[in-house]
Amino acid sequence: MEASFDSILITDAEFTTGGPHILYANPGFTRMTGYTLDEVLGSNPRFMQGPGTDRAVIDRLRDSCKRGEVFGGATVNYRKDGTPFDIEWTVAPIRDDAGNISHYMAIQRDVTEREAMRQRLEYLARHDALTGLFNRQYTQKLLEQEIERCERYDAALSVLIIDIDHFKRVNDDHGHACGDTILEHVAQLIRERIRTNDVVGRWGGEEFVVLLPHTTIDGAAEAAESLRAHVEQLETDGSPAVTISVGVAEREAGENAENLFDAADMTLYAAKDQGRNRVLRAERRGGEA
Numbered sequence: 001m002e003a004s005f006d007s008i009l010i011t012d013a014e015f016t017t018g019g020p021h022i023l024y025a026n027p028g029f030t031r032m033t034g035y036t037l038d039e040v041l042g043s044n045p046r047f048m049q050g051p052g053t054d055r056a057v058i059d060r061l062r063d064s065c066k067r068g069e070v071f072g073g074a075t076v077n078y079r080k081d082g083t084p085f086d087i088e089w090t091v092a093p094i095r096d097d098a099g100n101i102s103h104y105m106a107i108q109r110d111v112t113e114r115e116a117m118r119q120r121l122e123y124l125a126r127h128d129a130l131t132g133l134f135n136r137q138y139t140q141k142l143l144e145q146e147i148e149r150c151e152r153y154d155a156a157l158s159v160l161i162i163d164i165d166h167f168k169r170v171n172d173d174h175g176h177a178c179g180d181t182i183l184e185h186v187a188q189l190i191r192e193r194i195r196t197n198d199v200v201g202r203w204g205g206e207e208f209v210v211l212l213p214h215t216t217i218d219g220a221a222e223a224a225e226s227l228r229a230h231v232e233q234l235e236t237d238g239s240p241a242v243t244i245s246v247g248v249a250e251r252e253a254g255e256n257a258e259n260l261f262d263a264a265d266m267t268l269y270a271a272k273d274q275g276r277n278r279v280l281r282a283e284r285r286g287g288e289a
Contacts, residue, residue, distance in 0.1 A: 007032045007108040009045060013093070013101045015066065018044055020104060032110050034080030045106065052076035052084050061091060068093050068101055074111070086115040128202040130180055131187035139201030139209050143257045146199075146213055150251060157251040158220030160210040161264045162190070162227065165243045165276040167206035178239050179206075185236045186244070190227060209261075217250035217281050224248050224279040232277065243277035252284065 001008045007029035011020035022045060025037045033048065040047070049058065054075040064071035071091040076084045089108040093101045126138040134142065143159070150157045164170075164186060171179040183206065190200050190208060199211040210227075212220050224246040231244045247268030251260045263282045271280040 001026045004028050004107075005031075007089075007106075007110075009106040009108070010094075011045065011104045011106070013065075013103055020044065020065075023103070029108075032079075032085070032108065033077075039080075048077040050076070050078040050084065052078075065091060065093065065104060068095075077108075085110055085112045087111060131184055131202050133187050133191065133208070134199065134201035136201065136203050139199065139203065139211075140257070142199050142201075143209075143211055143261070146211055147251065147255075147257050147260070149213070155214050156216045157260075158212040158215045158217055159249050159251070159260055159264045160208075160212065160220060160224050160227075161203070161247045161261070161268045162208040162210065162224075163245050163268055163272065164206040165245055165272070167242070170240060170242065174240060181239050182236050182242055185234060185239075186231060186242070189230055189234060193227060193230060194223070215250075217248060220248045220250065221279060221281045228277065228279055245271040245276045246279045247271055247282065248279060249282035249284075 001024075004026060005028050008024075008026040009022055009029060010024040011022050014020055021042050022040050025035070025040055029040075030036055046058075052075075057073045057075045061071050061073060070093070072089070074086065074088045077087050078084050087108045088111050089106055091104055091106045094103040094105055096102045126134060128135045146157055149155065164182065167179065167182075170182060183202075187200075187202065187208065190210065194200055194210060194212075197213055201209050203209045210223075212223060215223070228244055228246055231242065234242070236242075245268060247264045247266070247270070249260055249264035249267060263284060267280045267282040271278050274280070
């Protein structure tokens with residue numbers, strides 16, 4: 001136990017007087033938390049808990065201990081300096097010769113770096129690395145979920161497809177670093193000007209998709225025009241001014257994600273053909289754009 005890199009605590013089995021109480025802490029505990037044995041001796045281990053600690057996990061731990069079962073779990077604890085860290089830990093009962101629980105041993109492992117990596121990989125699986133918006137795959141998934149919700153509640157849903165006009169020319173004339181700056185600024189503007197329940201994703205290249213739940217085509221076109229006007233006035237740290245074209249479509253009854261997206265996409269290209277820097281709405285009859 002003294003040589004273990006993991007934290008090891010031994011407590012008594014007393015639950016009626018503020019326990020269990022720490023009877024032993026190894027050097028691994030001190031390295032992990034910043035506390036010495038003298039500082040924690042006689043204390044309940046709950047002093048390491050804080051706002052980020054999962055209460056359900058702690059309740060499960062307590063129940064397992066009282067039943068004499070081995071517990072395994074993960075949560076957030078706090079070091080002596082107040083910094084949080086992620087742990088995985090096992091708590092096992094120690095029984096005396098008569099079979100009664102006399103102590104508990106807790107072995108804790110700091111998994112902060114591993115958890116940070118897991119969260120980073122999970123973030124990258126859903127988000128575009130440049131703009132921080134949802135990526136194409138996750139936006140597609142959210143669109144399909146919104147369509148299921150529309151079917152269930154007979155709710156409106158509209159989609160905007162946004163394209164930055166003449167973006168290839170920007171990259172060719174000013175370089176890709178300038179193009180990336182423009183993409184970041186446009187993405188931030190869209191994110192700041194949509195509602196909290198709307199969804200915006202980077203569809204690819206200079207294209208963005210906005211999902212507008214509970215929104216008819218009239219409301220969607222109004223939102224798109226507001227975005228167009230604000231992008232036209234956007235200042236991007238010395239980069240050239242840009243404009244956007246937007247295709248707008250409202251989902252029709254029974255329509256799937258692919259057809260809804262195609263309707264908005266066809267309307268976007270019509271807007272570009274008509275001179276760009278404009279919003280066009282899909283006027284459809286019987287599911288035809």
